[in-house]
Amino acid sequence: MCLVDTHVHVNFETFQGDLELVAQRWREAGIVRLVHSCVEPSEFEHIQAIANSFPELFFAVGLHPLDVEEKWHPTISEEILCLAKSDQRVVAIGETGLDFFKASNQDQQMQAFESQLAIAQQLDLPVIVHCRDAAVPMANLLRQFCHRNGRVKGVMHCWGGTPEETQWFLELGFYISFSGTVTFKKATQIQESAQVVPGDRLLIETDCPFLAPVPMRGKRNEPAYVKYVAEQVAHLRNLSVETLAATTTRNACELFRLPLPECLANQNKLLV
Numbered sequence: 001m002c003l004v005d006t007h008v009h010v011n012f013e014t015f016q017g018d019l020e021l022v023a024q025r026w027r028e029a030g031i032v033r034l035v036h037s038c039v040e041p042s043e044f045e046h047i048q049a050i051a052n053s054f055p056e057l058f059f060a061v062g063l064h065p066l067d068v069e070e071k072w073h074p075t076i077s078e079e080i081l082c083l084a085k086s087d088q089r090v091v092a093i094g095e096t097g098l099d100f101f102k103a104s105n106q107d108q109q110m111q112a113f114e115s116q117l118a119i120a121q122q123l124d125l126p127v128i129v130h131c132r133d134a135a136v137p138m139a140n141l142l143r144q145f146c147h148r149n150g151r152v153k154g155v156m157h158c159w160g161g162t163p164e165e166t167q168w169f170l171e172l173g174f175y176i177s178f179s180g181t182v183t184f185k186k187a188t189q190i191q192e193s194a195q196v197v198p199g200d201r202l203l204i205e206t207d208c209p210f211l212a213p214v215p216m217r218g219k220r221n222e223p224a225y226v227k228y229v230a231e232q233v234a235h236l237r238n239l240s241v242e243t244l245a246a247t248t249t250r251n252a253c254e255l256f257r258l259p260l261p262e263c264l265a266n267q268n269k270l271l272v
């Protein structure tokens with residue numbers, strides 16, 4: 001099997017004691033590339049250090065919408081831009097986006113998001129988008145931004161939207177990434193969305209350490225568990241897990257311009 005986990009946070013403290021073992025397990029599970037997300041630019045050095053130890057790991061830089069209230073200031077977008085330019089292993093801007101669950105700083109979040117969209121566009125990098133309780137304002141903001149400035153590429157990460165909402169972001173050119181939530185028994189809406197995304201726009205992720213998939217639900221999540229996400233999405237789409245894995249790996253390599261892994265190099269393009 002040949003998998004990419006397109007969204008991890010293995011810099012979090014919960015991995016401090018056993019990251020080597022965690023990496024051993026992701027390698028055994030067939031994970032050939034990982035994309036490390038970033039919730040605030042101060043994490044950058046630590047993420048770089050992790051990538052030095054694990055060459056299959058590439059990373060993003062950005063400011064999470066839930067950190068905007070505390071951390072957003074006019075110079076931080078300059079900092080994100082500089083860091084993104086400083087290392088060739090930076091493959092995305094993010095995570096950024098809108099989280100309107102309990103938010104009182106909606107305008108500020110939109111401002112922080114727009115300035116990170118501008119950085120992504122300037123550097124021709126994809127954005128990793130976090131969207132919670134904000135599908136309508138998110139779609140409107142992206143439509144207006146693209147209308148004014150041209151297309152921006154990216155992924156709706158840990159996607160939990162309805163099939164209709166999914167369609168809005170597909171029309172904007174975005175990839176859709178499913179996490180462990182697609183395995184949850186009551187997540188019928190997410191499961192329906194996982195069936196409507198075209199094969200060439202589909203990605204999978206863990207968002208570890210959060211949201212471990214069934215059968216690990218409730219435990220600390222880790223990259224190796226992306227195989228459970230792959231199994232569930234394959235099941236929902238009536239595919240073999242190998243086909244789903246190869247397709248989502250190819251998609252991840254295309255969106256993030258990751259070096260093509262050996263497991264794909266000799267394979268013909270598989271269509272989901």
Ligand code: NI
Pocket residue numbers: 007009037095207
């Ligand atoms: Ni995340």
